[in-house]
Amino acid sequence: MIPLDIEAVRGDFPILQKPLPKGLPLVYLDSGASAQKPQCVIDKEREVYENYYANAYRGVYRFGAIVDEELEGAREKVRQFIRAEHSDEIVFTSGCTMSLNLVASGWGKRNLKAGDEILINEMEHHANFVPWQQLAAQTGATCRFLPLTDDGRLEMARIGEVLSDKTKIVAVTGMSNMLGTLNPIDELAKKAHDAGAVIVVDGAQSVPHEHTDVVASGIDFLAFSGHKLYGPSGVGVLYGKRELLEQTAPILFGGHMIDRVYKDHSTWASSPAKFEAGTIQIAQAIALGAAIDYMGTLGMDKVQEHERNVLEYAYNRLQEIPGMRIYGPGVEHRGAITSFTIDGAHPEDLAQLLDRKGVFVRHGHHCTMPLHDLLGVSATVRASFGVYNSRDDVDALMDAIQFACQRLRLT
Amino acid sequence: MQDLTIEELYEEFEDLPDWDERCDYLIDLGFSLPELPAESKTEENRVHGCQSNVWLVADIKKSNPPTVEFLANSDAVIVNGLIAVIAALYSRKTPQEIISINAEEAFKKLGLERHLSPQRRNGLYSMVQRVRELAVQAEAQS
Ligand SMILES: Cc1ncc(COP(=O)(O)O)c(C=O)c1O
Numbered sequence: 172m173i174p175l176d177i178e179a180v181r182g183d184f185p186i187l188q189k190p191l192p193k194g195l196p197l198v199y200l201d202s203g204a205s206a207q208k209p210q211c212v213i214d215k216e217r218e219v220y221e222n223y224y225a226n227a228y229r230g231v232y233r234f235g236a237i238v239d240e241e242l243e244g245a246r247e248k249v250r251q252f253i254r255a256e257h258s259d260e261i262v263f264t265s266g267c268t269m270s271l272n273l274v275a276s277g278w279g280k281r282n283l284k285a286g287d288e289i290l291i292n293e294m295e296h297h298a299n300f301v302p303w304q305q306l307a308a309q310t311g312a313t314c315r316f317l318p319l320t321d322d323g324r325l326e327m328a329r330i331g332e333v334l335s336d337k338t339k340i341v342a343v344t345g346m347s348n349m350l351g352t353l354n355p356i357d358e359l360a361k362k363a364h365d366a367g368a369v370i371v372v373d374g375a376q377s378v379p380h381e382h383t384d385v386v387a388s389g390i391d392f393l394a395f396s397g398h399k400l401y402g403p404s405g406v407g408v409l410y411g412k413r414e415l416l417e418q419t420a421p422i423l424f425g426g427h428m429i430d431r432v433y434k435d436h437s438t439w440a441s442s443p444a445k446f447e448a449g450t451i452q453i454a455q456a457i458a459l460g461a462a463i464d465y466m467g468t469l470g471m472d473k474v475q476e477h478e479r480n481v482l483e484y485a486y487n488r489l490q491e492i493p494g495m496r497i498y499g500p501g502v503e504h505r506g507a508i509t510s511f512t513i514d515g516a517h518p519e520d521l522a523q524l525l526d527r528k529g530v531f532v533r534h535g536h537h538c539t540m541p542l543h544d545l546l547g548v549s550a551t552v553r554a555s556f557g558v559y560n561s562r563d564d565v566d567a568l569m570d571a572i573q574f575a576c577q578r579l580r581l582t
Numbered sequence: 583m584q585d586l587t588i589e590e591l592y593e594e595f596e597d598l599p600d601w602d603e604r605c606d607y608l609i610d611l612g613f614s615l616p617e618l619p620a621e622s623k624t625e626e627n628r629v630h631g632c633q634s635n636v637w638l639v640a641d642i643k644k645s646n647p648p649t650v651e652f653l654a655n656s657d658a659v660i661v662n663g664l665i666a667v668i669a670a671l672y673s674r675k676t677p678q679e680i681i682s683i684n685a686e687e688a689f690k691k692l693g694l695e696r697h698l699s700p701q702r703r704n705g706l707y708s709m710v711q712r713v714r715e716l717a718v719q720a721e722a723q724s
Contacts, residue, residue, distance in 0.1 A: 517634060517657050517658035517659065519633055519634045519658040519660070519661070520658050520659050520660050523605075523660055527602055527605065535633065549635075550633075550634075578606065578609055579609075579659060580613065
């Protein structure tokens with residue numbers, strides 16, 4: 172396989188061409204929070220506004236027709252990207268959070284009752300944690316926790332203790348946004364189905380970095396955000412198997428989602444319209460299609476290989492730093508994320524000092540408070556990598572950490 | 583540093599035109615901030631709205647009129663530097679004086695407004711809010 176042409180990739184992202192004040196190059200290591208946008212995505216969103224903008228699914232006039240066609244084209248691109256069978260299984264939402272809430276409220280409330288169980292675990296992002304907690308509180312169901320191993324993986328050997336015929340939902344992240352752990356989705360899906368449960372996968376982190384094949388993996392629901400996939404903010408996707416979406420109630424009511432409205436009741440359109448009430452994220456959803464095209468041009472195999480390479484380099488180099496603790500498993504079980512602490516340095520100070528060297532990282536609990544509780548730390552620093560990051564960025568991170576440690580009087 | 587006044591801080595900052603230098607200076611201030619005794623680091627004394635932990639207590643000096651000494655600590659050094667700024671602004675003042683101080687103006691003058699993220703600014707104003715509340719309490723007790 173020809174490796175990714177990293178210089179060409181970097182050239183596609185206008186934000187990386189602009190030095191920071193004092194001529195510092197930008198070292199963006201927060202793609203796990205949100206990815207930068209290639210020119211083609213920016214251009215596509217502009218194109219919509221400049222050339223044919225109109226509301227969607229409303230007008231027969233020319234622009235209306237172009238918008239509808241573009242939107243359906245984007246939906247089809249999403250379908251192919253995650254290898255779904257039907258485009259009506261692809262719902263545009265405002266993001267991963269809304270997608271997961273839609274499953275919890277729309278499917279969960281209908282299908283769960285007191286005594287049922289939801290299987291989650293402590294590495295989940297709050298977006299794939301709190302909705303289940305709420306669903307449990309509202310239905311009388313119970314959240315069970317699949318234990319984690321010491322190195323931050325799901326302890327699959329103990330799944331029998333927490334998965335049973337009472338389990339109705341297994342909710343799991345494809346890749347942890349804090350530990351970077353890649354979870355065995357295919358195996359989990361099989362076990363969930365054997366127990367008669369559905370599997371809901373939070374793909375916010377995994378979809379931008381790994382091949383996704385919902386059918387081959389046996390995924391029932393998949394949620395992800397456009398903005399972490401080099402697409403616009405404000406748009407996300409919920410994939411659901413056709414028959415499951417049929418059982419899912421809408422959670423937003425209004426225009427476009429109805430079949431017929433009477434004075435005393437209404438009936439719903441079929442999916443995806445049923446879940447896309449009101450005016451959706453028109454330009455954003457169309458530009459998400461461009462982001463997916465872009466990833467297709469790069470090739471997910473190459474992206475994966477490149478990121479793995481950068482991750483491995485980062486993982487090894489970071490360990491040169493005295494007092495360094497990297498959370499989570501070894502590189503063979505993780506995607507392009509490293510969260511760490513340095514003894515004697517507060518993550519907030521570290522992040523702020525790294526910024527002075529143009530190195531952008533995130534600090535805090537990364538919306539994984541239960542995980543931080545489990546690890547016994549209140550905050551960590553996270554460096555996450557995207558297609559445009561290279562070993563040079565890792566070197567810049569190392570230099571910046573050395574600078575920060577010196578300022579914090581650790582060396 | 584205990585005796586640092588806000589006027590001295592303005593002068594220091596004027597001599598440090600570059601934000602990076604000011605940040606280094608804040609770190610120095612942070613490192614020399616007196617330690618709050620461990621028993622003061624309670625939930626009750628914790629200031630909410632800061633990303634890092636901040637504990638703040640007021641010590642009322644029974645002079646006439648009474649003055650208030652603020653002691654605060656964070657687990658982050660740069661925040662400790664900001665605490666030193668707040669101490670310079672408010673310490674050894676009477677409750678009346680404290681309530682009339684315009685913190686926003688002082689932070690603007692120090693260039694803090696421009697260089698702190700909204701989250702950090704919120705944290706800073708949470709501390710200011712707490713200082714003012716403690717001053718009001720001290721006033722009521724006197
Ligand atoms: C694993 C994971 N799940 C869910 C989300 C929520 O995504 P969004 O904020 O785009 O809805 C994130 C984003 O940080 C994430 O990392």
